[in-house]
Amino acid sequence: MAELTSAALPLADPTTSAGRTYREGAMVDTVGKVFVNATSGFANVRVAVWQHTIGGYQVLHKWLDDRRKAGRSLSDDDITHWLRVYAALEATQGLMQQVDAAIDAHGGWPTEADGEKLGGAFSLNHPPPDAATLAVERATLDQQLKAQRKSNKAAAKNAQHHAASATTATGGLPSTMSLFGADADLDDLAAATGETGEPNTRPEAGATPPPKPDATPARAAGGTTSSAAALPALRIEDVSDWDMMCAVRAVLARDGALSRDALIRNVAHELGFARTGTNIASALDDAIRRAVRRGIAQNQAYELSLVARNVEGYERAFLKAHLISVLSNTWMPKADVPTAFARMLGFARTGAVIEETVWNLMKAVIRAGGAEVEGRGEAARYRRVRR
Secondary structure, rough: OOOOOOOOOOOOOOHHHHHHHOOOOOOOOOEEEEEEEOOOOOEEEEEHHOOOOOOOHHHHHHHHHHHHHHOOOHHHHHHHHHHHHHHHHHHHHHHHHHHHHHHHHOOOOEEEOOOOOOOOOOOOOOOOOHHHHHHHHHHHHHHHHHHHHHHHHHHHHHHHHOOOOOOOOOOOOOOOOOOOOOOHHHHHHHHOOOOOOOOOOOOOOOOOOOOOOOOHHHHHHOOOOOOOOOOOOHHHHHHHHHHHHHHHHHHHHHOOEOOOHHHHHHHHHHOOOOOOOOOOOOOOOHHHHHHHHHHOEEEOOOOEEEEOHHHOOOOOHHHHHHHHHHHOOOEEOOOHHHHHHOOOOOOOOOOOHHHHHHHHHHHHHOOOOOOEEEEHHOOOOOEOOOO
């Protein structure tokens, strides 16, 4: 680690003092001393870090040189700051080496031959997921469907039980709700964000948007708003994958492009968490990565944004592939197909446009041999064709 060898007063040219200058072509692992005047300088400075450039500027040299040109001397705070910059650049180079190693391990940078791209780590022609990966995805989806049906039944039963005592401020309406459970429970979220998967039907300019209810642990966990009711603690482990996908889409639709940290924080608040601890941040970070893989969000210039605001914004080929991924090798009831299709893309409700899109796509997928159907009407069941 670089360290100051003596008091640095005043500043001379940091690249030429006492003939101890680092030159181009020096070994990366060379360690030396940066003199800031005839007697003082920073020892144990690695050449690679000293020569590190950002935007065409040699960072450490420019920082010192700007202060020399201004006729300043280095204060204790200046010295501490320079050492911190040095440490940050050293850590950055370590991360760059890890990135390079990961790229090399996955095929290297893309190359070209006769004008044709040959692939590499950033190729779009990666092989499809293997059977084991698809099986895991399918098992997760099955669990979510079962949890969805169970949540719907429990919500209906609970609402009926508390209809006489638990009412909202408007009177007469049961306030028990599940987090992104039945479609009726999603009205507030979808109305507040416009993310229903349907074409945009925003109010005219100047119109007052409907107020969005506050996200609270009681509401998110399916509790009541009655002051007499106990508020169950909300845990990140209790939040399903579908809930997270809907929250990611809702936040990006409302707040626009966000950094990863800001998105994690806002999604946590959307789900009803007052604080974003390590476990919550880790779980939501994983959820955001899944949202990117599924085509809900995209990462551009270190910011995450929506790929499409509604289902009509997606390419048909993408939606067909998405529908096939929703199906499994076991039969899925007809009523579950649009719900799974919408939730895995983060849409809070399954409206008429999504329903129509799903069944138009299903016909094409069946004709192409990618899926099959058993039964007719509402009793029909669908599954992916085994290959």
